[in-house]
Amino acid sequence: MVVLSRLLHVAAATVLSQDCFLCGAPAGRRPICDDCRAELPWHAESVCPVCALPTADGGVCGACLRRPPGFDATWVAFDYAFPVDVMVKALKYQHRFALAGLFADVLVVPDGVDLIVPMPLHPRRLAERGFNQAVEIARPLARRAGVELMLEAVSRVRHTPSQAQLGRDERERNLRGAFVGARRLDGARVLVVDDVMTTGASLAAVAAVLKANGAARVENLVVARTPTPL
DSSP, X not given: OHHHHHHHHHHHHHHSOXXXXXXXXXXXXXXXXXXXXXXXXXXXXXBOTTTOOBOSSSSOOHHHHHSOOSSSEEEEEEESOTTHHHHHHHHHHHOOXXXXXXXXXXXXXXXXXXXXXXXXXXXXXXXXXXXXXXXXXXXXXXXXXXXXEOSSSEEEOSOOOOOTTOOHHHHHHHTTTOEEEOSOOTTOEEEEEEEEESSSHHHHHHHHHHHHTTOSEEEEEEEEEOSOOO
């Protein structure tokens, strides 16, 4: 039923005019109108190239210099603030699949990427939700960039408690052994796609698995970043 619902939502968004998800004004075939899109909380331009937290000069931040994460670079479209936080939750919990297309439209796949890997969900979470929002965002990105979308590169094999209230160290302990790799990726430059980045612990854990399987470089492409430092 979830798959059918997704197809119906996508078809409707493609064919029919719709009202803006945020203000209710006519938005044509897009999920939000131009006025609301212009008011979205776009992420700062001067950021650490590794973790995407704002820096004064766009250089690598002190946290990444002191304790480099497993990934090599991060690109972010928005701050995780109103109304982007509402849009992300609407995609995940209300099946507003047209918003996945909007998120994909504002993200840009860097040149030279060999593979796109969506952040995996544990099978239990996938069964509860019926879909993986990272896959829904990554699919049009991969198609537009002409880059292979690899769903089986990493699996989440341990169901972990909610990490919403955990700090970086607690998240890292929570994620130990949560991901496993299934494919050799010798020499590949891999782009991991996710919806929200908080401390970066999940992305770092996935990057460690990808590199253990031979990836030469792992980068993140994320819809929204919280202001929580790494």
